Amino acid sequence: MSEQLRIGVIGVGNDFRRDDGVGWAVVARLTDRAAERPLPSGTRLMVSDGEPVRLISMWEGTDLTIVIDAAQAQPPHPGRIHRVELDGEQLPRESGETSSHGLGLGDAAELARRLHRLPHRLIVYAVEGADAGLGTGLSAPVAAAVGPLAQQIAEEITQYARTANGSSDG
Structure with missing residues (x-):
């Protein structure tokens, strides 16, 4: 009766x-x-290096896409999370200072x-980082933001899936 939702969650970055x-x-x-609590049917979890053409191919045709990326801010507040919903009319342009990638989201x-x-x-979660130097592992404030x-x-x-499917049940 109802079409399957297509939801994408894309983690952008470089480990x-x-x-x-x-x-x-x-x-x-x-x-x-x-593995313990399944996400809604039709949800795909993906990672990307942030290259624009790859991102576009990953989110094309989805009903909802959530992108998670690191951000730099001045002054920095490592671990602070920003949520931005992008629509087709108002798309913020990024400068090199706000994205850790050559071309921004x-x-x-x-x-x-x-x-x-x-x-x-399209929803973007940007997490302010403390350290984008070479190496592995997140800084403590950024690591603390991952679970929440x-x-x-x-x-x-x-x-979103409940609302799209017309259900208000929990």
């Missing part, structure tokens, strides 16, 4: 650039969590908008 690996760490936490979203390849709904953010995303996609 070998310390806090830049936060997106991958959140996806790993969601994967572990899903805003650039990928703008390209996707122009190509009519944006997901129906994974929980928040799991709840958000579960609620």
Whole structure:
């Protein structure tokens, strides 16, 4: 009767650039969590290096895509989480100072908008990092944000699926 939802969760980053690996760490936490408490049917957990064409191909055709990425801010507050919902009309453009990648997520979203390849709904969680130097492992404040953010995303996609399927049951 109802079409299967397509939900994508994409962790963007690089595991070998310390806090830049936060997106991958959140996806790993969601994967572990899903073994005990499954996510809504049709949910795909993915990781990406943030290259715009790859991101667009990962989120194309989804009803909801959530992207998790590291961010730099001045002044920094490592571990602070920002939630931004992008729509087809208002896409923030990033400068090199806000993204740890050559082209920012805003650039990928703008390209996707122009190509009519944006997901129906695109939510970005940006986690402020402390250390994007070479090496593995997250800094303590960023590592502390991983579990709560994974929980928040799991709840958000579960609620989205319930609403989309016309159910208000818990």
